Structure formats: C-alpha cells, structure tokens
Amino acid sequence: MKILKKIRIAIAILLFLPILLYFIDFTGKLPMQLHVLLKIQWIPALLSLNIIIIGTLLLLSLLFGRIYCSTVCPMGVFQDIISWKSRFFSKKKKKFGYDYKKPQNLLRYSILFLTVITFVLGSSFLVIQLDPYSIFGRIISQLFLPLFIWGNNILAAVLSGIGKFPIYKVEQVEFVTLAFGISLFFFLLISVMSWFRGRLFCNTICPVGTFLGLFSKISNFRITINESSCNHCGTCQKVCKSECIDSSNMSIDHSRCVTCFNCMTVCKKSSMKYEFGYKKAVVEVAQKPANNSRRTFLITSGAVVSTLTFANVKKQIGKKDAMLNRKPIMPPGATNIDHFSAHCTGCQLCVTKCPMQVLKPAALQYGISGIMQPHLTFSTEVFCSYECNICTTVCPSNALKKLPIEEKKLAQLGVAKFRKDICVVYTDEKDCGACSEHCPTQAVKMIPYKNGLTIPEVTENICIGCGACESICPVRPFQSIYVEGNTIQINAKKPPEAKKFDKKIDNFGF
C-alpha cells in the first residue's frame, strides 16, 4: 500500500509548487489563472460561500479524512517539508522521532470555538491570523519574496553595469513592521513546532485542522490497525507526524490523523490498512470531552471581546495633518468596509500581484481586526493604475469582487481632497499641474488662476481615488492633494468627453 503515500506526496507537490511560485513570481510571467488553486483553500472557499467547493471539501473529509491538510493546504505541506528536513539534522541518526502524545483538546477546541464566535460577532481577527493558507501567503510574501527580489536586483545591477538588460530591477516589497513581525512570528512558531513535533500546529492551533478533525473522526475511509497481526513494534508510532498513533493500545486518534500514510508504508506486518471503517469509529469516538475548555473559553473570549471594543474605539487623536487621520483606502472590488473586513483573510495575494505595488498590508488602519488586510498607500509614482484590475481577479475569498476593466475604471475607492493653501501654485505662484497631468479622468483639472497660471480643481463625482495626484504632488511630507478613502465604494460618474474636432487641417500654420 505504499502507493497511497506516493499519491499523497505527488498531489501535495503538484499543488504546493505552483502556489509557492505564484506567490514568489514578481515578474508576472506565470499565468494569472493559477489563483484557482487558492479558491480551493478552506477559509477562502468558506468566506466566498463557494458551495461547490465547500461541499466537495466536506465530502472528501467525510469520505477520506483530512486529505485537505496533507495535500491541499500549503502551510501543511510546508510543515511536512520542515519536519522531513529536520531528519537530516537529527543527532542520533534515528530515522524518525515521533511518539504518541495526548491531544491538546482544551486548546484546540477553544481556539476553534473562539475563532468562530469572534467571527460571528463581527471580528475577523482570528480568522485572518489563524487561517493556515493565509499564514502561508504572508510568510512567503513578507519573508521569502523580498529575498528573491533582492537577489534579482543584485544580478540586474551587475548586468546593467555592463549594459545588458536580460532582467530588470524590481521595486522591493515595502517594509511594514507589524506585517513583517507577525509573519516572522508565525514562521518561527510553525517551523519550530514542525521541526520537533510534526503536525503539532495543525492539531493544536489551526482552527481548520481542528474543524476537519471533527469530520475525520467519523470519516468512512480511515487508517485501521489489524489487532491480530500487530506486534506492537511501535514503528508506525515513530513515523506518525500527527503523533496520534498509540501502538501499545493499538488505537489511532483519527481527529488528528492527516492521512499521510507514513505508518502504512513502514509497517512490516502490513497491519495498517486504509479501509472503510465507520463502524469501529463509533466505538472509539468515546473520548473524554474537553471539560476544562469552558474556563479557558471564558477567559479568552473576555480578552478578545475587550480587544474588539478597543479596536472599534481606536482613533488617532492629536496628529496635526488631516492626511494622517484619513479613512483607509480599500482595494477596488471591496465594495464596502463590512463586506471587505468580513471576507478578506489577509493572504497577501493581491499585494504580491499588484504591478504598481500600491497595495500594502495594513497595520492598524482598519483597526485591530484588519491587521494584514490590504490597503492602498501612495508614494512617488506609486498609485492605482487606471488600466489594471488584477487584484479584483485574483482574490480567492471574494473579498475583492471581480470587476471588468470598464467597471473598475468607475469604482470610486476614495475622493481627492485639494488643499489650496499649501499648493505650489498658490504659495510660489508658479505653474505645476502635476496632479492634473496624472489624473486619468481629469477629475483634477487645471482652471485659470491668475497671471496666466492655472490651479487644480477637483470634480468629486468623477474622481475614482486612484491616488495618481497624491503620488506626484511635489508638496511634502503632506501633499496638497490627497485621497480620502471611501467606506462604501460607489460608482463615479463617467468623465465628460471632449468635443470632437472634425475639421481637416491642410496648413502647416507657419
């Protein structure tokens, strides 16, 4: 039955590699359609209410156990790679070093429960921070992608020095302290856990793993031990990265089993079988319930509720410039703040795919709940491109609804606010017009001022809040024109067209 493990590894690699490369691909060479691989991730599918995928995933779990965890989830496969690598560094040269451990039921069910409850109460905080797929996206985009860009840029610099341009320098990922810190924390936590204890993260912290465990407990196909042929050698127990096989009692905690088939591969007696085993399950399920979990739950939920209220009350008071207190600018397709904050898992896919690099993970702009959710920040020549709708097409959780390019051109992310008293035309009495020059809809238009000078004027209902004006305004550090985010993204009016010129010009004019 070694074939089962091989199939598992093959599927895992087939799904993991494209996802990994898709997140790392800063050149845009990979097909954008790869994002379908992310639509089959649990939390994105759940949040986008994709009934077909949810149904399929549930059915698969009921039939075959947690194959999502062992093949589809990139965070899971990432852990398998780490724990596999750890064997090469093991001092004792023992091949495997796992042992049966009791389940952390208190912890895992509390986390699952809390995640669900807080989400229902309106905070995505735990969903965002604990969704394994999104954690993976953040680790890659915040920690690994910058290394690749760095390498690319060194190479590009060397080559351009000798006048060759086979590759180009790419703008480095902007450093957002909070996003980097959280990603690093989870990277270290998960790496250490999987290095020493295999799938410990999946079976104690990951809410998706715990949730699927409820199904794999009663799944149709499951690993079973043939009691008559088993000689309690414990080999299976040592290779079980979920630490869920108790060889001496010949019992398997199916809620933690991720169906990796490692045990079946090593059993010399062929006592391990993957078979239809529903009947046995009913007997085994009589595990002791998490009796202490209520207390933990109350404590933790108290803490969470208080942070929630804190998050909602949060206001930055006392900063001097209006720009610092502006409302955050959501990516196109977010439609409104409620939809966006309830659906976005902060996986950073749109951030890595944004060719303008205008999308960045938020720190506290959306409050504590929205840490890691993307928002637009403008800097010199960094703004939302008029002709681009990539972020709306790749979002796996439907937090950003797909907008055809013509609709995206009208989606008002925010509105430009012009502050005449600091504009260079007013202060220096010199022509500038950089904002209007960059405005794709001419919502920012130059109107006659004095002495042949022109000064910007904003027509708010055709402004789409792309930030081109803010990005180029020479007044710094606080621009004289900036974008105030919309909490509800309405449609801007179509900009009026110029009058057509249809006379024929036959003269040079000089």
Added chain:
Amino acid sequence: MKRRDFFKSATVVGLATILKPETIASNNSISVQSTPDLVAVMGGEPDPMLICAMKELGGIGKYVKKGDIVVIKPNIGWDREPEMAANTNPELVGALVKLCKNAGAREIIVFDHTCHNWQKSYENSGIQKAVTDAGGIMVPGNDESYYREVDLPLAVNLKSTKIHQAILDCNVWFNVPVLKNHGGAKNTISMKNLMGIVWDRKFYHGNDLHQCIADTATFHKKPALNIVDAYRIMKSNGPQGKSDSDVVMLKSLIISSDFVAADTAAMKMFTQVQPTDIKDVRHIALAEKLKVGTQNLEKLNVKKIKMN
C-alpha cells in the same frame, strides 16, 4: 552650432572630393549647403514622412555613423494604445530604428522614464514591439541606479540633475516627442519630452516647472534631431487623454535640431486645432532666453513638404 556643423561637413566633403572624386557627385555638397534648419512634412504615413524628411536633412548617415551606439527617446509615458496619441507613434519609432540600423548603428537603445508602469507602457504603446521588430532594444528607465548626476551650468533653477546613462554613454541620440496638450506645462513637445531622460521630476514641479524644462534643454549633449510626431495629436485632456475625442489626425511630422524652433513650429500647427497662446507655454520663451534656440522661424531655412 549650425555654422560649425556646416564647416565640418564642408571639410569632410572637401577631403572626400580630393580623395575619391568619382564617388562624390556635385549635388551632395550642394545639399549640405542647403540643408534646412527645420523640415515639416504633411499628408503621409509616419514611415514615408520620416524617410522624406531625412532625405531633405541630408540622410541619416549624416547623424549616425557606422558602429555608433544610438539612443532614441520617444514619449512612452503612459499605459495607452497608439490610437490615443498619448505616446509617440510606434511606426515612427520603428522606422527611425530601421534607418539607424541601415546606417550601420551598432546598438539602438530606446527608453523612457515612464509615468505609468513602465512594462505596461512599453507594451501597450506598441513601441516595444516596433523597436524590437526593427532590431533595436528597449531598456528600462524606472530605477535611480540607471541615472548619473550631470551639471547644467547654463541653467537657472535646475543646476544639476540625474540623467539616464543611455543618453550619457551613447554616440548620438534622437528626441522623438509627440505633440500634445498638457495639463501642467500647457503643451508637451520636444523640450517637455526631456523630462523622460531625468530621474527626479518632482523637483521640476516644485521649482517652477517651465524654468526647469528650459533648463534641461541647456544640457550640453543635445539630441541630433528633435523629431516631433504630429501624425495623431492630443488636442485636449493631455497628457493622458480621456477618449478618442481628444485625438486629431494631422498626419504631420516636424524635424529640427533646434528645440525652440521645433516647439514653435509645432505650436503653430497645434493652435489651428486648439487655439493656444504660445506665451502660456512659457518654457519655449524661457529656453530662447537661455539661447537654446529661436522662435523666429522667418530667420531659419524652413522646408515644408506635402505628400499625397
């Protein structure tokens, strides 16, 4: 500059006549004498108009020598299709690359410091394809590391700036702008196009845009020619344009080595479509004041050609 050029050419021609008398026909030296200061062509497609104008100017061989590294600087500022006239006409750029190639150029480099995403702009403007098809190469202008500091001793505000290494290191370069209305500079022609060879444009907007544009035109390494694309022009809502109502077909081309003359002629053509006071395009007069060139077309040898 003109006189010096003339003497140089005359000497070369003279020497050539002595050394290889049979190959030099007398009409060649005459054409040198009567080389116009400004050529304007109307009524053709970009490719034949360029060939026609270059013939009047004494042929591409006068500017590009065998083995030269040539740079062409079109306007590729925006992620827009060619029909929007936001960027220089790709056929014109392609035709120029071909001419340079035929003249024996070793390398023909095309770039712009774009306003929109550079890869999208290069691609959607059609210029990338036109250039690579004709045998030129596109290089990026999106990173400060490609730029080197240059002093502009004759400038008023912009005393020094960073200019793209391609321009600094080439043997000869051509400035190939498109004629457009412009929200900030009123109009953008050959001098405004120079903002695509520099790195820090924010300085311009903060320190009297027009003076800085005129200052850039004092840069000592001048383009061999300013080739103003007026095949399609953008009459309003420049520099990006909103729709094709902003675009007017003029099927014209203006070429001069004189920045000010080229821009003046282009303005005179433009104002027939969209009445604009050339005085409002202040950098033209400011550049004249810095002795970059002349607005007085009467004084120049202007050649106007209508094609059918």
